[in-house]
Amino acid sequence: MASEDRADLLWGSREKPARPARLALTVDRIAAAAIEVADAEGMASVSMQQVAGRLDVTKMALYRHVASKAELVAVMIESAVGEPPDLRAVPGGWRPRLVRWADLMRETWQRHPWLPAATTGERVTGPREVGWTESAVAVLEGTGLDGGERMDAVFLLSGHIRNTQSVATAGTQPWTAQKQLRTILHEHRDRFPALHEAAQSTNGAPRDNGWEFGLNRILDGLEVLMRARDSGAAR
Amino acid sequence: MASEDRADLLWGSREKPARPARLALTVDRIAAAAIEVADAEGMASVSMQQVAGRLDVTKMALYRHVASKAELVAVMIESAVGEPPDLRAVPGGWRPRLVRWADLMRETWQRHPWLPAATTGERVTGPREVGWTESAVAVLEGTGLDGGERMDAVFLLSGHIRNTQSVATAGTQPWTAQKQLRTILHEHRDRFPALHEAAQSTNGAPRDNGWEFGLNRILDGLEVLMRARDSGAAR
DNA sequence: ATACTTGTGTGTCCGTCGGACACTGGGTGT
Protein backbone atom coordinates (compact mmCIF):
# COMPACT_ATOMS: atom_id res chain seq x y z
CA MET A 1 0.00 0.00 0.00
CA ALA A 2 1.24 3.43 -0.89
CA SER A 3 0.74 5.11 2.44
CA GLU A 4 2.52 2.25 4.18
CA ASP A 5 5.46 2.61 1.87
CA ARG A 6 5.53 6.29 2.49
CA ALA A 7 5.48 5.78 6.22
CA ASP A 8 8.17 3.14 5.87
CA LEU A 9 10.48 5.41 3.99
CA LEU A 10 9.92 8.20 6.46
CA TRP A 11 9.91 6.21 9.63
CA GLY A 12 11.79 3.01 8.88
CA SER A 13 15.45 2.53 9.57
CA ARG A 14 17.30 4.18 6.73
CA GLU A 15 20.28 1.91 7.27
CA LYS A 16 20.82 -0.39 4.32
CA PRO A 17 24.58 -0.76 4.27
CA ALA A 18 24.32 -4.21 2.67
CA ARG A 19 24.30 -2.73 -0.83
CA PRO A 20 27.51 -1.03 -1.84
CA ALA A 21 25.58 1.92 -3.17
CA ARG A 22 27.04 2.62 -6.56
CA LEU A 23 24.06 4.87 -7.04
CA ALA A 24 24.23 8.08 -8.94
CA LEU A 25 20.69 8.74 -7.80
CA THR A 26 19.71 8.67 -4.16
CA VAL A 27 16.69 9.80 -2.22
CA ASP A 28 18.73 12.57 -0.69
CA ARG A 29 20.01 13.86 -4.00
CA ILE A 30 16.47 13.80 -5.36
CA ALA A 31 15.13 15.64 -2.34
CA ALA A 32 17.88 18.22 -2.61
CA ALA A 33 17.11 18.85 -6.27
CA ALA A 34 13.40 19.12 -5.57
CA ILE A 35 14.07 21.60 -2.77
CA GLU A 36 16.21 23.66 -5.11
CA VAL A 37 13.34 23.84 -7.57
CA ALA A 38 10.83 24.69 -4.86
CA ASP A 39 13.03 27.37 -3.32
CA ALA A 40 13.67 28.98 -6.67
CA GLU A 41 10.35 28.67 -8.46
CA GLY A 42 7.79 27.60 -5.90
CA MET A 43 5.97 24.41 -5.14
CA ALA A 44 3.91 24.63 -8.33
CA SER A 45 7.06 24.09 -10.37
CA VAL A 46 8.00 20.92 -8.55
CA SER A 47 7.05 18.25 -11.02
CA MET A 48 8.69 14.92 -11.53
CA GLN A 49 10.07 16.06 -14.86
CA GLN A 50 11.43 19.32 -13.49
CA VAL A 51 13.23 17.55 -10.67
CA ALA A 52 14.47 14.80 -12.97
CA GLY A 53 15.70 17.36 -15.47
CA ARG A 54 17.78 19.06 -12.82
CA LEU A 55 19.49 15.72 -12.19
CA ASP A 56 19.90 14.95 -15.91
CA VAL A 57 17.76 11.90 -15.62
CA THR A 58 14.39 10.66 -16.80
CA LYS A 59 11.45 11.35 -14.57
CA MET A 60 10.72 7.63 -14.30
CA ALA A 61 14.15 7.08 -12.79
CA LEU A 62 12.92 8.96 -9.72
CA TYR A 63 10.28 6.31 -9.15
CA ARG A 64 13.05 3.83 -8.38
CA HIS A 65 13.68 5.82 -5.22
CA VAL A 66 10.36 7.37 -4.27
CA ALA A 67 7.02 5.65 -4.61
CA SER A 68 5.04 8.72 -5.65
CA LYS A 69 5.15 12.45 -5.83
CA ALA A 70 3.50 12.62 -2.42
CA GLU A 71 6.40 10.69 -1.00
CA LEU A 72 8.87 12.98 -2.72
CA VAL A 73 7.17 15.96 -1.11
CA ALA A 74 7.21 14.23 2.26
CA VAL A 75 10.93 13.65 1.95
CA MET A 76 11.43 17.27 0.85
CA ILE A 77 9.67 18.45 3.98
CA GLU A 78 11.66 16.22 6.27
CA SER A 79 14.85 17.39 4.68
CA ALA A 80 13.89 21.06 4.76
CA VAL A 81 12.72 21.32 8.34
CA GLY A 82 15.99 19.92 9.63
CA GLU A 83 16.75 18.51 13.03
CA PRO A 84 14.57 19.87 15.81
CA PRO A 85 16.34 22.12 18.29
CA ASP A 86 17.30 21.40 21.86
CA LEU A 87 15.90 24.23 23.93
CA ARG A 88 16.97 23.09 27.37
CA ALA A 89 19.89 25.47 27.34
CA VAL A 90 17.69 28.52 26.78
CA PRO A 91 17.32 30.31 30.10
CA GLY A 92 14.25 31.98 31.52
CA GLY A 93 11.62 29.26 31.53
CA TRP A 94 8.93 28.31 29.10
CA ARG A 95 8.29 31.67 27.55
CA PRO A 96 11.74 32.56 26.23
CA ARG A 97 12.10 28.95 25.16
CA LEU A 98 8.92 29.03 23.14
CA VAL A 99 10.01 32.33 21.61
CA ARG A 100 13.29 30.74 20.63
CA TRP A 101 11.46 27.75 19.19
CA ALA A 102 9.12 29.99 17.22
CA ASP A 103 12.03 32.05 15.88
CA LEU A 104 13.89 28.96 14.74
CA MET A 105 10.77 27.56 13.16
CA ARG A 106 10.10 30.84 11.42
CA GLU A 107 13.64 31.03 10.10
CA THR A 108 13.31 27.59 8.60
CA TRP A 109 9.97 28.37 7.04
CA GLN A 110 11.33 31.58 5.64
CA ARG A 111 14.21 29.74 4.04
CA HIS A 112 11.70 27.45 2.35
CA PRO A 113 8.66 29.54 1.44
CA TRP A 114 6.98 26.52 -0.15
CA LEU A 115 6.59 24.75 3.18
CA PRO A 116 3.10 26.10 3.86
CA ALA A 117 1.91 24.93 0.47
CA ALA A 118 3.61 21.55 0.85
CA THR A 119 2.23 20.84 4.30
CA THR A 120 -1.45 21.37 3.55
CA GLY A 121 -3.69 18.46 2.83
CA GLU A 122 -3.68 14.87 3.92
CA ARG A 123 -0.23 13.46 4.40
CA VAL A 124 2.02 11.45 6.66
CA THR A 125 3.98 13.51 9.13
CA GLY A 126 7.68 12.74 9.30
CA PRO A 127 9.84 12.17 12.37
CA ARG A 128 11.68 15.46 12.21
CA GLU A 129 8.44 17.34 11.99
CA VAL A 130 7.16 15.44 15.00
CA GLY A 131 10.49 16.17 16.64
CA TRP A 132 9.87 19.89 16.38
CA THR A 133 6.52 19.42 18.03
CA GLU A 134 8.09 17.25 20.68
CA SER A 135 10.63 19.90 21.50
CA ALA A 136 7.93 22.54 21.95
CA VAL A 137 5.65 20.30 23.97
CA ALA A 138 8.58 19.43 26.21
CA VAL A 139 9.05 23.11 26.95
CA LEU A 140 5.56 23.25 28.38
CA GLU A 141 6.04 20.43 30.86
CA GLY A 142 5.55 21.52 34.43
CA THR A 143 3.64 24.66 33.51
CA GLY A 144 0.32 23.45 34.88
CA LEU A 145 -1.14 22.68 31.45
CA ASP A 146 -2.44 19.18 30.96
CA GLY A 147 -1.36 17.01 28.05
CA GLY A 148 -4.07 18.06 25.65
CA GLU A 149 -3.54 21.69 26.46
CA ARG A 150 0.19 21.43 25.87
CA MET A 151 -0.45 19.96 22.44
CA ASP A 152 -3.13 22.49 21.66
CA ALA A 153 -0.80 25.30 22.66
CA VAL A 154 1.91 24.07 20.32
CA PHE A 155 -0.63 23.60 17.56
CA LEU A 156 -1.82 27.15 18.08
CA LEU A 157 1.70 28.49 17.88
CA SER A 158 2.80 26.50 14.86
CA GLY A 159 -0.43 27.41 13.13
CA HIS A 160 0.41 31.04 13.63
CA ILE A 161 3.81 30.52 12.05
CA ARG A 162 2.23 28.76 9.10
CA ASN A 163 -0.32 31.52 8.64
CA THR A 164 2.06 34.43 8.76
CA GLN A 165 4.43 32.61 6.47
CA SER A 166 1.72 31.73 3.98
CA VAL A 167 0.69 35.33 3.76
CA ALA A 168 4.25 36.52 3.43
CA THR A 169 4.89 34.39 0.39
CA ALA A 170 1.54 33.83 -1.22
CA GLY A 171 -0.97 36.27 0.15
CA THR A 172 -3.62 34.20 1.85
CA GLN A 173 -5.31 37.22 3.30
CA PRO A 174 -3.29 40.08 1.98
CA TRP A 175 -5.26 42.95 3.38
CA THR A 176 -2.11 44.93 3.63
CA ALA A 177 0.94 45.40 1.50
CA GLN A 178 -0.80 44.13 -1.61
CA LYS A 179 -1.55 47.34 -3.38
CA GLN A 180 -4.26 45.86 -5.54
CA LEU A 181 -6.45 45.19 -2.57
CA ARG A 182 -5.34 48.39 -0.94
CA THR A 183 -6.67 50.25 -3.92
CA ILE A 184 -9.91 48.32 -3.83
CA LEU A 185 -10.21 49.02 -0.15
CA HIS A 186 -9.87 52.70 -0.83
CA GLU A 187 -12.41 52.62 -3.62
CA HIS A 188 -14.91 50.86 -1.39
CA ARG A 189 -14.08 52.72 1.78
CA ASP A 190 -17.73 53.44 2.40
CA ARG A 191 -18.42 49.73 2.42
CA PHE A 192 -15.56 48.85 4.73
CA PRO A 193 -15.16 51.85 7.02
CA ALA A 194 -13.54 50.06 9.93
CA LEU A 195 -10.99 48.34 7.71
CA HIS A 196 -10.29 51.51 5.82
CA GLU A 197 -9.70 53.45 8.98
CA ALA A 198 -7.54 50.70 10.43
CA ALA A 199 -5.48 50.58 7.25
CA GLN A 200 -5.11 54.36 7.22
CA SER A 201 -3.68 54.49 10.71
CA THR A 202 -0.88 52.08 9.80
CA ASN A 203 0.28 53.56 6.52
CA GLY A 204 3.95 53.02 6.02
CA ALA A 205 4.39 50.99 9.18
CA PRO A 206 6.74 48.06 8.70
CA ARG A 207 4.53 45.02 8.33
CA ASP A 208 5.41 41.53 9.44
CA ASN A 209 1.97 40.07 8.79
CA GLY A 210 1.15 40.18 12.46
CA TRP A 211 3.94 37.81 13.39
CA GLU A 212 5.15 39.56 16.54
CA PHE A 213 1.66 40.65 17.47
CA GLY A 214 0.17 37.18 17.25
CA LEU A 215 3.12 35.57 18.97
CA ASN A 216 2.86 37.89 21.95
CA ARG A 217 -0.90 37.52 22.16
CA ILE A 218 -0.65 33.74 22.16
CA LEU A 219 2.06 33.71 24.79
CA ASP A 220 0.14 36.20 26.92
CA GLY A 221 -2.92 34.01 26.61
CA LEU A 222 -0.97 30.97 27.71
CA GLU A 223 0.41 32.87 30.65
CA VAL A 224 -3.07 33.86 31.74
CA LEU A 225 -4.11 30.22 31.76
CA MET A 226 -1.03 29.12 33.70
CA ARG A 227 -1.58 31.77 36.34
CA ALA A 228 -5.19 30.68 36.68
CA ARG A 229 -4.00 27.11 37.16
CA ASP A 230 -1.44 28.12 39.74
CA SER A 231 -3.81 30.12 41.87
CA GLY A 232 -6.41 27.43 41.52
CA ALA A 233 -4.00 24.78 42.75
CA ALA A 234 -2.75 26.96 45.58
CA ARG A 235 -6.24 27.82 46.72
CA MET B 1 -5.31 40.93 -18.19
CA ALA B 2 -6.60 37.93 -16.37
CA SER B 3 -6.26 39.25 -12.86
CA GLU B 4 -8.05 42.43 -13.84
CA ASP B 5 -10.92 40.40 -15.23
CA ARG B 6 -11.06 38.39 -12.08
CA ALA B 7 -11.13 41.50 -9.96
CA ASP B 8 -13.80 42.96 -12.24
CA LEU B 9 -16.05 39.97 -11.90
CA LEU B 10 -15.61 39.92 -8.16
CA TRP B 11 -15.69 43.63 -7.50
CA GLY B 12 -17.43 45.17 -10.47
CA SER B 13 -21.08 45.96 -10.56
CA ARG B 14 -22.86 42.75 -11.42
CA GLU B 15 -25.76 44.68 -12.88
CA LYS B 16 -26.04 44.18 -16.60
CA PRO B 17 -29.81 44.37 -17.08
CA ALA B 18 -29.39 45.67 -20.62
CA ARG B 19 -29.33 42.13 -22.02
CA PRO B 20 -32.51 40.14 -21.47
CA ALA B 21 -30.51 37.19 -20.15
CA ARG B 22 -31.91 34.16 -21.86
CA LEU B 23 -29.05 32.26 -20.31
CA ALA B 24 -29.23 28.65 -19.30
CA LEU B 25 -25.73 28.98 -17.89
CA THR B 26 -24.88 31.71 -15.41
CA VAL B 27 -21.97 32.39 -13.13
CA ASP B 28 -24.13 31.62 -10.14
CA ARG B 29 -25.30 28.29 -11.49
CA ILE B 30 -21.72 27.36 -12.31
CA ALA B 31 -20.55 28.37 -8.85
CA ALA B 32 -23.34 26.37 -7.25
CA ALA B 33 -22.44 23.28 -9.23
CA ALA B 34 -18.77 23.67 -8.39
CA ILE B 35 -19.59 24.02 -4.70
CA GLU B 36 -21.69 20.87 -4.86
CA VAL B 37 -18.72 19.00 -6.28
CA ALA B 38 -16.34 20.45 -3.69
CA ASP B 39 -18.65 19.74 -0.77
CA ALA B 40 -19.19 16.17 -1.89
CA GLU B 41 -15.78 15.13 -3.19
CA GLY B 42 -13.30 17.75 -2.13
CA MET B 43 -11.44 20.51 -3.88
CA ALA B 44 -9.27 18.06 -5.79
CA SER B 45 -12.32 16.86 -7.70
CA VAL B 46 -13.27 20.34 -8.85
CA SER B 47 -12.16 20.33 -12.45
CA MET B 48 -13.71 22.18 -15.32
CA GLN B 49 -14.99 18.96 -16.81
CA GLN B 50 -16.47 17.74 -13.54
CA VAL B 51 -18.36 20.96 -13.02
CA ALA B 52 -19.44 21.12 -16.66
CA GLY B 53 -20.61 17.54 -16.52
CA ARG B 54 -22.84 18.30 -13.57
CA LEU B 55 -24.50 21.01 -15.67
CA ASP B 56 -24.75 18.80 -18.79
CA VAL B 57 -22.55 21.11 -20.72
CA THR B 58 -19.09 21.13 -22.29
CA LYS B 59 -16.25 22.33 -20.14
CA MET B 60 -15.45 25.06 -22.64
CA ALA B 61 -18.91 26.49 -22.17
CA LEU B 62 -17.86 27.49 -18.67
CA TYR B 63 -15.19 29.71 -20.09
CA ARG B 64 -17.90 31.95 -21.50
CA HIS B 65 -18.73 32.91 -17.94
CA VAL B 66 -15.49 32.60 -16.01
CA ALA B 67 -12.11 33.57 -17.35
CA SER B 68 -10.16 30.76 -15.73
CA LYS B 69 -10.35 28.10 -13.12
CA ALA B 70 -8.84 30.50 -10.61
CA GLU B 71 -11.75 32.82 -11.18
CA LEU B 72 -14.20 29.98 -10.78
CA VAL B 73 -12.64 29.17 -7.44
CA ALA B 74 -12.79 32.82 -6.42
CA VAL B 75 -16.49 32.92 -7.23
CA MET B 76 -17.01 29.68 -5.33
CA ILE B 77 -15.41 31.19 -2.26
CA GLU B 78 -17.45 34.35 -2.44
CA SER B 79 -20.60 32.35 -2.79
CA ALA B 80 -19.72 29.94 0.00
CA VAL B 81 -18.70 32.42 2.68
CA GLY B 82 -22.01 34.26 2.35
CA GLU B 83 -22.86 37.71 3.58
CA PRO B 84 -20.83 38.87 6.58
CA PRO B 85 -22.72 39.14 9.84
CA ASP B 86 -23.83 42.24 11.67
CA LEU B 87 -22.55 41.87 15.22
CA ARG B 88 -23.73 45.16 16.66
CA ALA B 89 -26.72 43.46 18.28
CA VAL B 90 -24.54 41.03 20.22
CA PRO B 91 -24.34 42.26 23.81
CA GLY B 92 -21.37 42.24 26.13
CA GLY B 93 -18.70 44.14 24.25
CA TRP B 94 -15.88 43.05 22.00
CA ARG B 95 -15.22 39.63 23.45
CA PRO B 96 -18.66 38.00 23.07
CA ARG B 97 -18.91 39.65 19.70
CA LEU B 98 -15.64 38.15 18.52
CA VAL B 99 -16.73 34.79 19.86
CA ARG B 100 -19.93 35.07 17.89
CA TRP B 101 -17.99 36.08 14.81
CA ALA B 102 -15.63 33.15 15.21
CA ASP B 103 -18.51 30.72 15.70
CA LEU B 104 -20.28 31.94 12.58
CA MET B 105 -17.07 31.77 10.62
CA ARG B 106 -16.38 28.29 11.88
CA GLU B 107 -19.88 27.13 10.98
CA THR B 108 -19.42 28.36 7.45
CA TRP B 109 -16.04 26.75 7.11
CA GLN B 110 -17.40 23.51 8.46
CA ARG B 111 -20.18 23.51 5.91
CA HIS B 112 -17.56 23.88 3.19
CA PRO B 113 -14.54 21.85 4.22
CA TRP B 114 -12.74 22.73 1.01
CA LEU B 115 -12.43 26.39 1.97
CA PRO B 116 -9.01 26.04 3.58
CA ALA B 117 -7.66 24.35 0.47
CA ALA B 118 -9.29 26.90 -1.82
CA THR B 119 -8.04 29.94 0.04
CA THR B 120 -4.34 29.07 0.07
CA GLY B 121 -2.04 30.56 -2.47
CA GLU B 122 -2.00 33.80 -4.36
CA ARG B 123 -5.45 35.04 -5.23
CA VAL B 124 -7.75 38.03 -5.27
CA THR B 125 -9.85 38.43 -2.18
CA GLY B 126 -13.55 39.01 -2.78
CA PRO B 127 -15.81 41.63 -1.23
CA ARG B 128 -17.70 39.27 1.01
CA GLU B 129 -14.51 37.87 2.39
CA VAL B 130 -13.30 41.38 3.07
CA GLY B 131 -16.71 42.05 4.59
CA TRP B 132 -16.16 39.34 7.16
CA THR B 133 -12.86 40.93 8.07
CA GLU B 134 -14.51 44.34 8.19
CA SER B 135 -17.12 43.11 10.60
CA ALA B 136 -14.50 41.68 12.96
CA VAL B 137 -12.25 44.73 12.77
CA ALA B 138 -15.26 46.93 13.53
CA VAL B 139 -15.84 44.97 16.73
CA LEU B 140 -12.40 46.00 17.93
CA GLU B 141 -12.93 49.73 17.51
CA GLY B 142 -12.60 51.62 20.73
CA THR B 143 -10.71 48.86 22.50
CA GLY B 144 -7.44 50.73 22.69
CA LEU B 145 -5.83 48.76 19.89
CA ASP B 146 -4.43 50.80 17.03
CA GLY B 147 -5.37 50.12 13.42
CA GLY B 148 -2.58 47.69 12.68
CA GLU B 149 -3.20 45.81 15.87
CA ARG B 150 -6.89 45.48 15.13
CA MET B 151 -6.10 43.96 11.76
CA ASP B 152 -3.43 41.72 13.22
CA ALA B 153 -5.86 40.52 15.84
CA VAL B 154 -8.44 39.58 13.25
CA PHE B 155 -5.79 37.90 11.16
CA LEU B 156 -4.69 35.90 14.17
CA LEU B 157 -8.21 34.79 14.89
CA SER B 158 -9.16 33.90 11.33
CA GLY B 159 -5.87 32.06 10.96
CA HIS B 160 -6.80 29.95 13.93
CA ILE B 161 -10.12 29.07 12.35
CA ARG B 162 -8.39 28.12 9.13
CA ASN B 163 -5.88 25.96 10.95
CA THR B 164 -8.32 24.04 13.08
CA GLN B 165 -10.56 23.54 10.09
CA SER B 166 -7.72 22.35 7.87
CA VAL B 167 -6.74 19.78 10.42
CA ALA B 168 -10.31 18.65 10.92
CA THR B 169 -10.80 17.86 7.27
CA ALA B 170 -7.37 17.11 5.90
CA GLY B 171 -4.96 16.49 8.73
CA THR B 172 -2.33 19.17 8.45
CA GLN B 173 -0.74 18.28 11.74
CA PRO B 174 -2.76 15.35 12.92
CA TRP B 175 -0.87 14.51 16.06
CA THR B 176 -4.03 13.23 17.55
CA ALA B 177 -7.07 11.34 16.36
CA GLN B 178 -5.18 9.96 13.38
CA LYS B 179 -4.45 6.49 14.59
CA GLN B 180 -1.63 5.94 12.14
CA LEU B 181 0.45 8.62 13.75
CA ARG B 182 -0.77 7.62 17.16
CA THR B 183 0.66 4.18 16.58
CA ILE B 184 3.91 5.61 15.32
CA LEU B 185 4.06 7.85 18.34
CA HIS B 186 3.67 4.86 20.57
CA GLU B 187 6.34 2.90 18.74
CA HIS B 188 8.78 5.78 19.04
CA ARG B 189 7.77 6.84 22.51
CA ASP B 190 11.41 6.87 23.60
CA ARG B 191 12.16 9.41 20.91
CA PHE B 192 9.21 11.67 21.71
CA PRO B 193 8.66 11.30 25.43
CA ALA B 194 6.96 14.62 26.03
CA LEU B 195 4.53 14.12 23.16
CA HIS B 196 3.84 10.56 24.17
CA GLU B 197 3.11 11.56 27.72
CA ALA B 198 0.92 14.45 26.59
CA ALA B 199 -1.00 12.15 24.26
CA GLN B 200 -1.43 9.57 27.01
CA SER B 201 -3.01 12.04 29.40
CA THR B 202 -5.73 12.95 26.90
CA ASN B 203 -6.76 9.50 25.72
CA GLY B 204 -10.40 9.40 24.85
CA ALA B 205 -10.96 13.08 25.45
CA PRO B 206 -13.24 14.66 22.85
CA ARG B 207 -10.96 16.50 20.46
CA ASP B 208 -11.81 19.70 18.63
CA ASN B 209 -8.30 20.26 17.27
CA GLY B 210 -7.67 22.90 19.85
CA TRP B 211 -10.43 25.14 18.62
CA GLU B 212 -11.82 26.24 21.98
CA PHE B 213 -8.38 26.27 23.55
CA GLY B 214 -6.83 28.46 20.89
CA LEU B 215 -9.81 30.76 20.75
CA ASN B 216 -9.71 31.39 24.47
CA ARG B 217 -5.95 31.86 24.50
CA ILE B 218 -6.15 34.41 21.72
CA LEU B 219 -8.96 36.34 23.36
CA ASP B 220 -7.17 36.24 26.71
CA GLY B 221 -4.07 37.55 25.01
CA LEU B 222 -6.00 40.39 23.43
CA GLU B 223 -7.54 41.25 26.76
CA VAL B 224 -4.11 41.45 28.37
CA LEU B 225 -3.03 43.92 25.74
CA MET B 226 -6.15 46.05 26.13
CA ARG B 227 -5.74 46.21 29.88
CA ALA B 228 -2.14 47.25 29.45
CA ARG B 229 -3.26 50.00 27.09
CA ASP B 230 -5.92 51.19 29.48
CA SER B 231 -3.70 51.39 32.51
CA GLY B 232 -1.00 53.00 30.40
CA ALA B 233 -3.36 55.69 29.20
CA ALA B 234 -4.75 56.26 32.68
CA ARG B 235 -1.32 56.50 34.21
C1' DA C 1 -38.70 38.81 -45.46
C1' DT C 2 -33.70 38.99 -45.60
C1' DA C 3 -29.01 39.87 -44.20
C1' DC C 4 -25.95 41.10 -40.50
C1' DT C 5 -24.39 41.01 -35.91
C1' DT C 6 -23.90 39.34 -31.34
C1' DG C 7 -23.37 36.04 -27.97
C1' DT C 8 -23.74 31.11 -26.18
C1' DG C 9 -22.30 26.59 -26.43
C1' DT C 10 -19.37 22.77 -29.18
C1' DG C 11 -15.35 20.11 -31.05
C1' DT C 12 -10.70 19.65 -31.66
C1' DC C 13 -6.19 20.34 -30.41
C1' DC C 14 -2.04 21.27 -27.44
C1' DG C 15 1.32 20.95 -23.59
C1' DT C 16 1.88 19.28 -18.89
C1' DC C 17 0.87 16.53 -15.21
C1' DG C 18 1.42 11.82 -12.36
C1' DG C 19 2.12 7.25 -13.14
C1' DA C 20 2.01 2.06 -15.34
C1' DC C 21 4.75 -1.03 -17.72
C1' DA C 22 8.05 -3.33 -20.57
C1' DC C 23 12.69 -2.81 -21.86
C1' DT C 24 17.97 -2.59 -21.59
C1' DG C 25 22.50 -2.60 -20.31
C1' DG C 26 26.18 -2.80 -17.08
C1' DG C 27 27.55 -4.82 -12.77
C1' DT C 28 27.96 -9.06 -9.38
C1' DG C 29 27.87 -13.87 -7.48
C1' DT C 30 28.28 -18.45 -8.82
Added chain:
DNA sequence: ACACCCAGTGTCCGACGGACACACAAGTAT
Protein backbone atom coordinates in the same frame (compact mmCIF):
# COMPACT_ATOMS: atom_id res chain seq x y z
C1' DA D 1 30.94 -18.14 -18.86
C1' DC D 2 26.77 -17.62 -17.04
C1' DA D 3 22.45 -15.99 -15.28
C1' DC D 4 20.58 -12.74 -12.43
C1' DC D 5 19.60 -8.18 -10.60
C1' DC D 6 18.34 -3.70 -10.76
C1' DA D 7 19.06 1.40 -11.83
C1' DG D 8 17.69 4.05 -15.43
C1' DT D 9 15.04 4.50 -20.24
C1' DG D 10 11.18 4.90 -23.59
C1' DT D 11 6.61 4.72 -24.56
C1' DC D 12 1.99 5.04 -23.44
C1' DC D 13 -2.20 6.42 -20.86
C1' DG D 14 -5.98 9.35 -18.84
C1' DA D 15 -6.95 13.81 -16.74
C1' DC D 16 -5.91 18.38 -16.32
C1' DG D 17 -6.32 23.71 -17.86
C1' DG D 18 -6.89 26.27 -21.72
C1' DA D 19 -6.52 28.26 -26.95
C1' DC D 20 -9.04 28.52 -30.99
C1' DA D 21 -12.18 27.98 -34.74
C1' DC D 22 -16.62 26.84 -35.50
C1' DA D 23 -22.02 26.18 -35.21
C1' DC D 24 -26.11 28.09 -34.31
C1' DA D 25 -29.73 30.69 -32.28
C1' DA D 26 -31.97 35.27 -31.46
C1' DG D 27 -32.38 40.21 -32.19
C1' DT D 28 -31.83 44.19 -35.07
C1' DA D 29 -31.50 46.96 -39.27
C1' DT D 30 -32.78 47.26 -43.78
